[in-house]
Amino acid sequence: MTTPETTAVEEPPAPQGEVLLEVSGLRKHFPVTRGAIIKRQVGAVKAVDGVDFSVRTGQTLGLVGESGCGKTTTGRMITRLLEPTDGRIVFEGHDITHVSQGTMRPLRRDIQMIFQDPYSSLNPRKTVGSIVGAPYRLQNVKTEAGVKKAVQDLLDVVGLNPEHYNRYPHEFSGGQRQRIGIARTLALRPKLIVADEPVSALDVSIQAQVVNLLEDLQDEFDLTYVVIAHDLSVVRHISDRVGVMYLGKMVELADNKDLYQTPMHPYTVALMSAVPVPDPSARSKRERIRLQGDVPSPLNPPPACRFHTRCWKAQEVCGQVEPPMVELAPGHQVACHFPENAPSDAESRVAKAAGLA
Numbered sequence: 001m002t003t004p005e006t007t008a009v010e011e012p013p014a015p016q017g018e019v020l021l022e023v024s025g026l027r028k029h030f031p032v033t034r035g036a037i038i039k040r041q042v043g044a045v046k047a048v049d050g051v052d053f054s055v056r057t058g059q060t061l062g063l064v065g066e067s068g069c070g071k072t073t074t075g076r077m078i079t080r081l082l083e084p085t086d087g088r089i090v091f092e093g094h095d096i097t098h099v100s101q102g103t104m105r106p107l108r109r110d111i112q113m114i115f116q117d118p119y120s121s122l123n124p125r126k127t128v129g130s131i132v133g134a135p136y137r138l139q140n141v142k143t144e145a146g147v148k149k150a151v152q153d154l155l156d157v158v159g160l161n162p163e164h165y166n167r168y169p170h171e172f173s174g175g176q177r178q179r180i181g182i183a184r185t186l187a188l189r190p191k192l193i194v195a196d197e198p199v200s201a202l203d204v205s206i207q208a209q210v211v212n213l214l215e216d217l218q219d220e221f222d223l224t225y226v227v228i229a230h231d232l233s234v235v236r237h238i239s240d241r242v243g244v245m246y247l248g249k250m251v252e253l254a255d256n257k258d259l260y261q262t263p264m265h266p267y268t269v270a271l272m273s274a275v276p277v278p279d280p281s282a283r284s285k286r287e288r289i290r291l292q293g294d295v296p297s298p299l300n301p302p303p304a305c306r307f308h309t310r311c312w313k314a315q316e317v318c319g320q321v322e323p324p325m326v327e328l329a330p331g332h333q334v335a336c337h338f339p340e341n342a343p344s345d346a347e348s349r350v351a352k353a354a355g356l357a
Contacts, residue, residue, distance in 0.1 A: 004205055008129070010244050014330055015075065016352070017056045017058045017059065018057055018322055019055070019056055019057075019128070020055055020056060020057045020091070020092060020191060020192060020244050021054065021055040021078065021089070021091055021192060021222050021224070022054040022055075022088075022089075022090040023051060023052060023053050023054070023078065023083060023089055023090075024052050024088045024090075025033055025050055025051075025052065025086060025087035025088065026048055026050070026051045026052070026074065026075050026077060026087035026088070026089065027042040027046075027048055027051075027085045027086040028047045028048040028070075028074075028077055028082060028085050028228075029045065029047070029049070029085045030044060030045040030047060030149070031043075031044050032044060032045060032299065033345030034140070034240070034298070035080075040111055042091055043299055043300075044319070045298050045299050045300060046248050046298050046299075047070050047073045047248055047298055048070040048073050048074050048077070048248050049070075049247075049248035049249060049298075049301070050087070050248075050249065051070070051074055051087070051245070051248075051249070051250050053112070053243050053248065053250065053253060054240075054326065055192070056224070056277055057191075057222075057224055057225060058218075058222060058223075058224055059224060059225075059228060059240045060218070060224070060225040060226075060229055060231060060238055060239045060240050060241075061225070061226050061227070061239065061240070061241050061242070061243060061328045062227045062228075062235035062238065062241070062242045062243070062256075062288075063075070063227070063228045063242075063243050063245060064089075064093050064229060064230060064232060064242060064243070064244055064271070065244060065245035066230065066246070066293050066295055068201065068295060068298065069246055069247055069248065069295075070229060070245055070247070070249075070298075070314065071196075071228040071230075071246040072196055072197075073243055074228075074245075075113065075194045075196050075226060075228050076149075076196075076302040077089065078111070078114075078192075078194055078226060079111050079112070079113045079194050080099075080104050080107075080111075081113070082096070082213060082298065084097055084098070086100050090274075091107070091111065091192070092110075092191075092228055092313070097129050098346030099197055101297040102116065105139075106139075108139070108188075109139055109141075109188040109189075109190065110188075110189070110190050110191045110192060111190060111194070111198040112186075112188070112190040112192070112193050112194075113185070113193070113194045113195075113196065114178075114181055114182060114185050114193060114194070114196065114198050115181060116194055116196045116198070116200075116201060117201050117316060118174055118175075118178040118180070118196035118201060119169075119177065119201070120198075121181055122169040122177055122180060122181065123169070124169055124170055124350070125163070125168075126164055126168075126169075127166050127167065127168055127171070127304050128151075128160075128164055128167050128168070129148060129151050129166060129182055130156070130179065131166040131169070131180060131184055131256075132151045132154055132155065132184045132187060132214070133147045133148070133150070133151045133181045133187070134184065135184065135187040135188050135239070136150065136187060136188075136290065137152075139188060141188065142258050148165065149188070151165060151183075152165055152185075152221060154183040155180075155183055156174055156188060157183070157220075158179040158180075158183045158213060158217075159179055159209075159213060160179050160180070160183070164250050165192075165217060167196075173206075174201060174206065175209065175210060177207035178198065178199075178201075178202060178210055179213070181237055182198075182210075182213065182214070182217070184344075185228050186217065186221065188224060189221060190223070191223070191224060192223075192224045192225075192227045193223055193224070193225050194225075194228070195214065195225055195227045195228065196208060196228045197229055197230070197271035198227070199209075199211060199229075199231070199234060200212065200231065200259070202228065202229065204240070206302070207234065211234060211238055214227075214238065215238060218229065223266070227239060232271060232272070232275050233275065236260055237341070239256050240256055241253065241254065241255055241256060241331075242253065242254060242255075242256055242301070242313065243273070244259075244265065244267065244268045244270060245308040245315060246267050246306060247262070247295060247296060247303050247307075248298055248301070248306075249306055249335070250325065250335070251265045251267055251268070251307065251334070251335050251336070252264060252265040252267075252268050252311050252332075252333065252334050252335070253325070253332075253333045254329075254331060254332040254333065255331050256334070258329065258331065258332050259332075260352075262329075262332075262341040263336040263340065263341060264329075264332065264336065264340055264341050264342050264346075265335070265336045265339060266307065266311050266312065266313050266336065266337040266339075266340060267307050267311070267342050269289060269341075270289040270291050273287060273288050273289040274288070274289075289312075291310045292310055293309060293356070294309075295336070301304075302319070303319060303320070304317075304318060304320050304321055304322045304323075304357055305318045305319070305323055305335075305337065306324060313338045313340075315337070315338065316340075317337055317356070318337055321337075321356060322335075323335045323336050323337045323354060324350070324352050324353045324354055324355075326346075326349055327355045328342050328343060328346045328350075329342075329343070332344065337350055337352070337354070
């Protein structure tokens with residue numbers, strides 16, 4: 001009697017959580033006025049100009065791009081520190097785009113932010129205990145063993161000595177201050193954390209420690225992150241999905257692995273070519289793409305595709321018709337008329353979506 005050969009069974013993909021945050025058509029235009037007495041609007045800085053994405057529970061979305069592309073403004077609108085000009089922000093099925101500050105106050109328990117600069121985000125006149133314990137007092141949250149014990153437990157969780165409760169921020173290094181900021185963010189056990197350049201102000205030797213801490217906390221507290229960064233290595237390490245922004249627009253959105261292995265938008269390809277490679281042999285084989293010119297002003301962005309003034313693949317249509325976000329691979333969306341590393345029918349699919357075919 002022969003035994004049948006065992007065939008390898010592919011494991012189904014890990015189930016994803018429910019959509020926690022959904023952003024659609026998000027815009028933030030800052031008015032530009034003239035006149036000392038009678039002010040009149042003469043234009044608007046289009047910091048964010050129509051951004052769409054969603055984040056599932058337990059997932060990390062990374063937002064990358066050059067300085068001034070609208071990443072931080074997007075993060076501040078998600079946390080409602082800035083009022084959106086247009087669009088929708090839906091958190092746990094509730095539209096929070098234009099809710100009042102009074103209505104938003106209880107939601108602050110679920111949506112928190114880690115700020116970029118650990119030096120200016122902490123009040124130098126307050127002790128660590130007062131800073132980390134502030135959310136409990138502001139939200140009238142009662143703890144079993146008192147606020148002091150809760151704060152000391154948080155300090156221990158983020159890798160600080162609980163005995164530092166009575167110290168002041170100036171007594172700590174940059175990495176330790178960022179840990180204090182993270183402890184304050186965790187106080188109310190939020191569901192969503194927007195981390196705005198959480199390691200860019202830190203020494204390289206400390207960055208990995210803070211990134212690993214954020215990952216450990218995500219597993220321990222079931223957190224969902226939106227991580228804003230310009231360091232592609234940090235984003236690659238921590239993110240499940242990555243969105244690439246350019247001049248207020250989302251130009252590419254894909255899973256981490258797909259984006260880094262097969263970037264499709266020319267801007268993303270240029271960004272990837274600038275990432276340092278430690279292997280000299282691999283570095284010599286890779287083509288370094290140097291973009292010409294500077295990033296245009298968001299006060300007067302180029303028409304249609306905003307990247308066409310610096311793109312080596314640009315053609316006449318790029319300056320006339322804005323490319324729509326089209327899914328060219330499973331979960332991989334790109335806004336480009338002539339994408340790289342794309343399927344053979346990609347250009348015709350984009351043209352059809354743009355109404356050109």
